[in-house]
Amino acid sequence: MKYKSVFDIIGPVMVGPSSSHTAGAARIGLLARSLFGGQPDHADIYLYGSFKDTYKGHGTDVALIGGLLGFDTDDDRIITAEEQAREAGLHVQFIKMEEERSHPNTALLHLVKGDERLTVEGISIGGGKIELVSINDYEINVSGNYPTLLIFHKDTFGTIARVTTILGNNEINVSQMNVSRKEKGDIALMTIELDDEISDHIIKEASGAEGVDRVIEMKES
Amino acid sequence: MFNSIDQLVETANSEQESIADVMISQEMEVTGRSYLDVYKDMERNLEVMESAVEEGIAGVTSTTGLTGMDAVKMKKYIESGKGLSGDLTLYAIAHAVSTNEVNAAMGKICATPTAGSAGVVPGVLFAMKEKHDVSREDMIKFLFTSGAFGFVVANNASISGAAGGCQAEVGSASAMAAAALVEMAGGTPAMSAHGFAIALKNMLGLVCDPVAGLVEVPCVKRNAAGASNALTAADMALAGIESRIPADEVVEAMYKIGLTMPSALRETGRGGLAATPTGERLKQEIFGGQ
Numbered sequence: 001m002k003y004k005s006v007f008d009i010i011g012p013v014m015v016g017p018s019s020s021h022t023a024g025a026a027r028i029g030l031l032a033r034s035l036f037g038g039q040p041d042h043a044d045i046y047l048y049g050s051f052k053d054t055y056k057g058h059g060t061d062v063a064l065i066g067g068l069l070g071f072d073t074d075d076d077r078i079i080t081a082e083e084q085a086r087e088a089g090l091h092v093q094f095i096k097m098e099e100e101r102s103h104p105n106t107a108l109l110h111l112v113k114g115d116e117r118l119t120v121e122g123i124s125i126g127g128g129k130i131e132l133v134s135i136n137d138y139e140i141n142v143s144g145n146y147p148t149l150l151i152f153h154k155d156t157f158g159t160i161a162r163v164t165t166i167l168g169n170n171e172i173n174v175s176q177m178n179v180s181r182k183e184k185g186d187i188a189l190m191t192i193e194l195d196d197e198i199s200d201h202i203i204k205e206a207s208g209a210e211g212v213d214r215v216i217e218m219k220e221s
Numbered sequence: 222m223f224n225s226i227d228q229l230v231e232t233a234n235s236e237q238e239s240i241a242d243v244m245i246s247q248e249m250e251v252t253g254r255s256y257l258d259v260y261k262d263m264e265r266n267l268e269v270m271e272s273a274v275e276e277g278i279a280g281v282t283s284t285t286g287l288t289g290m291d292a293v294k295m296k297k298y299i300e301s302g303k304g305l306s307g308d309l310t311l312y313a314i315a316h317a318v319s320t321n322e323v324n325a326a327m328g329k330i331c332a333t334p335t336a337g338s339a340g341v342v343p344g345v346l347f348a349m350k351e352k353h354d355v356s357r358e359d360m361i362k363f364l365f366t367s368g369a370f371g372f373v374v375a376n377n378a379s380i381s382g383a384a385g386g387c388q389a390e391v392g393s394a395s396a397m398a399a400a401a402l403v404e405m406a407g408g409t410p411a412m413s414a415h416g417f418a419i420a421l422k423n424m425l426g427l428v429c430d431p432v433a434g435l436v437e438v439p440c441v442k443r444n445a446a447g448a449s450n451a452l453t454a455a456d457m458a459l460a461g462i463e464s465r466i467p468a469d470e471v472v473e474a475m476y477k478i479g480l481t482m483p484s485a486l487r488e489t490g491r492g493g494l495a496a497t498p499t500g501e502r503l504k505q506e507i508f509g510g511q
Contacts (some may be wrong), residue, residue, distance in 0.1 A: 001222065001224060001375060001376045002375070003372055003375040003376050005248060005252060006244050006245075006247075006248050006263075006368035006369070006372060007262060007263075007266075007368075008372075008375065009333070009334045009367075009368040009371035009372050009375060009380070009397075010266055010331065010332075010333050010334070010342075010364050010365075010367060010368040010371070011266055011329070011333075012327065012331070012332055013269045013332075013333060014329070014331075014332060014336060015327055015328070015329055016323065016325060016326065016327050016328055016329075016330055016335070016336050017324050017325050017327060017336055017338075017435070017436035018255065018335070018336050018337055018436050019332040019334075019335040019336040019337070019339075020335065020381050020382070020383060020488075021488075022300065023336065029383060031266035042298075047268070049383070049484075049489075050383040050487070050488045050489050053434055053489040053490055053491065054431070054435075054488065054489065054490050056508060057431070057432070057433050057434040057435035057436075057490070057507075058434065058436065058510075061326060063297055073348065074329060076329070078327075079327050083259060091358060103384075104383040104384065104484065104487065104488075104489075105381070119353075124381075125381060125384070126334075126375065126379055126380040126381025126383075126384060126389070127332055127334045127335050127380045127381070128332050128336075129375075130334075133430075133466065134493025143261060152391065158412055160453075174232050175503050177449065189332070216396070
């Protein structure tokens with residue numbers, strides 16, 4: 001089931017005017033920021049469907065910027081996010097896309113800081129609830145309801161076992177897990193949703209495991 | 222977890238609990254949080270709703286000027302004593318309009334289940350407070366009951382205007398409010414389900430056609446309609462009137478109607494009222510050549 005909590009329905013507390021186009025957009029920005037590990041210097045934001053048609057009226061643009069700046073859905077600073085972004089040195093460009101995506105409320109964020117780059121695609125499914133559907137072109141399905149590990153790794157035997165063994169040894173329970181890849185033998189992406197937040201030393205251990213390329217931790221939103 | 226209204230009613234009956242308590246128990250189980258934590262969070266949401274109602278009644282205007290100050294008009298009208306509807310309905314209308322005017326003005330609200338439909342549930346709830354002096358605890362329970370019904374809609378159909386039209390937003394909100402009104406007034410869980418079904422049936426097919434894509438016209442007034450529809454449905458259910466079509470099947474019908482709705486009528490601002498000459502003109506005035 002997509003909605004698990006009563007507060008998905010009665011909530012969130014938010015700055016208006018739209019739960020999907022304002023609050024959801026802020027949450028997509030927030031999750032993208034969390035995945036990026038902080039604020040980018042530049043963001044190209046591609047808008048699709050209803051996001052593209054109505055973003056001005058719904059404040060989708062300022063909400064996405066606000067999210068990238070770390071503002072939550074009920075943060076008044078969303079209203080003046082463009083100004084705040086200038087002060088914080090965040091440059092944002094919006095691009096309207098005609099192409100149809102799987103969901104009418106889709107935003108694709110391409111984040112840059114120095115050499116670091118990350119592309120995150122999020123959908124806003126209603127009532128402020130969102131899902132991340134791709135990261136760097138890898139298909140994923142992350143709600144942000146649980147602490148999540150995104151692990152880029154070599155698509156060879158044994159890597160998944162090594163990572164889950166590390167989690168097991170540290171008594172971390174996996175609630176959901178998914179693996180996706182673009183091509184056989186290339187770099188693949190493990191998405192692991194956990195019951196609890198995990199400490200930095202476990203992430204370090206997983207980062208050092210044979211076959212693991214990069215580990216990104218996404219904290220509960 | 223319950224995933225149908227049938228199950229929800231059954232659980233409430235077999236556990237001899239209110240629907241609100243079934244919802245609270247599930248929330249505690251899913252999140253591992255205590256009763257008090259869950260209760261307090263809902264209390265905070267209630268406080269946000271109350272502030273929004275008060276803010277709108279005092280008078281707000283959106284940045285575009287399309288909406289605002291109508292809650293003030295309603296309040297004065299109620300005070301004049303000339304209202305055609307009963308006071309409960311008039312207050313529900315005033316508070317629903319008030320909340321949505323605050324939302325349109327980028328004020329702080331609590332989505333129930335969405336921001337565009339955020340006026341319906343608080344609208345009837347604060348009308349009940351005004352006219353029937355309900356306790357704070359009953360008001361918080363009202364929100365859990367609304368949430369339980371909304372939970373089923375969100376998981377089995379949709380609560381997004383972009384996916385299912387306004388029936389998924391104001392329609393869902395109205396049905397949630399009707400069910401909670403029935404429980405608050407002492408009706409059985411089955412009566413709540415009938416109230417829910419009647420309210421949602423009356424909103425089936427409602428399209429999402431906001432002028433200039435803004436959550437203003439017709440959203441604010443539709444919240445008033447959703448609130449008064451909730452009262453109508455709740456009264457019918459409390460009178461013992463039953464919905465011929467069971468609640469879960471109404472939800473499914475809503476979902477299927479949403480799937481066949483053209484995208485111009487699903488929150489794209491391209492059809493319906495948005496595409497009227499006046500709708501187009503207003504859009505031009507607000508956004509110019511953009």
